[in-house]
Amino acid sequence: MSEIILEHIQKQYDGKPVLNDLSLTIRSCERVSVIGGSGSGKTTMLKLINGLIVPDRGRVYIDQEDIQTKDMNKLRQSIGYVIQSIGLFPHMNIYDNISYVLRLRGYESDIIRQRVHELVKIVHLDAAMLKRFPDELSGGQKQRVGIARALASDPGVVLMDEAFGAVDEITRHSLQEELLRIHSEAPFTMLFVTHDIREALYLGERVIVMRDGGIDQFDTPQQIKAAPATPFVRQLLSYL
Numbered sequence: 001m002s003e004i005i006l007e008h009i010q011k012q013y014d015g016k017p018v019l020n021d022l023s024l025t026i027r028s029c030e031r032v033s034v035i036g037g038s039g040s041g042k043t044t045m046l047k048l049i050n051g052l053i054v055p056d057r058g059r060v061y062i063d064q065e066d067i068q069t070k071d072m073n074k075l076r077q078s079i080g081y082v083i084q085s086i087g088l089f090p091h092m093n094i095y096d097n098i099s100y101v102l103r104l105r106g107y108e109s110d111i112i113r114q115r116v117h118e119l120v121k122i123v124h125l126d127a128a129m130l131k132r133f134p135d136e137l138s139g140g141q142k143q144r145v146g147i148a149r150a151l152a153s154d155p156g157v158v159l160m161d162e163a164f165g166a167v168d169e170i171t172r173h174s175l176q177e178e179l180l181r182i183h184s185e186a187p188f189t190m191l192f193v194t195h196d197i198r199e200a201l202y203l204g205e206r207v208i209v210m211r212d213g214g215i216d217q218f219d220t221p222q223q224i225k226a227a228p229a230t231p232f233v234r235q236l237l238s239y240l
């Protein structure tokens, strides 16, 4: 449950601007989708929010606190991050993967066990899978583990980067529905990067359309459909 503010963010790689004077406010508990061309800066924006990279200029605030003034390890532990390649630790079983942040934070084992069992229920995983290792799970099951791990410490912010990109259509649809249900039961501020305009419009209460390091439109799905702000937004909508 956190408000995120990006204020005049500039980021360059090798002298080439990747984010160009980006400013936006994401409300506490809001679901925001991010869509845009390849290389438009979507992943870079997420990484700036969880402190994996720092802007050349501008500031990121979470709940009115400049993240640069925070302990970066603590910041990352307080933000759920789900990526397409999932990033599960291959040498740890599912239980240890899900409980990783809780163990880092020094919670007692009874509390951790209770929370892990709560989480597997939330993401509809079979508890029998907790003993397995990531390479013994299907793509969709691994994604559920990734979501459970991201939610483990009850984060105020969850960042998802093409989180459902590597699963089949049916699994993708059920993960989308589960994500909406999970969010409605225990809300958090969510940024969801996707290449799929349907997914963006379905999951986002508002949608950011990025192009070349800037924002073409940041609006509700209804408004984006009713009044696309640029030819690029119109082109995206033509794929519906």
Ligand SMILES: Nc1ncnc2c1ncn2[C@@H]1O[C@H](COP(=O)(O)OP(=O)(O)OP(=O)(O)O)[C@@H](O)[C@H]1O
Residues within 6 Å of the ligand: 013, 014, 018, 036, 037, 038, 039, 040, 041, 042, 043, 044, 045
């Ligand atoms: N560590 C890096 N060093 C140099 N250039 C980088 C680095 N990370 C990203 N870039 C460049 O920054 C630009 C934006 O990358 P970013 O990953 O944010 O795009 P994206 O919108 O998420 O793209 P995609 O949809 O293809 O994943 C790209 O041109 C990319 O090549």
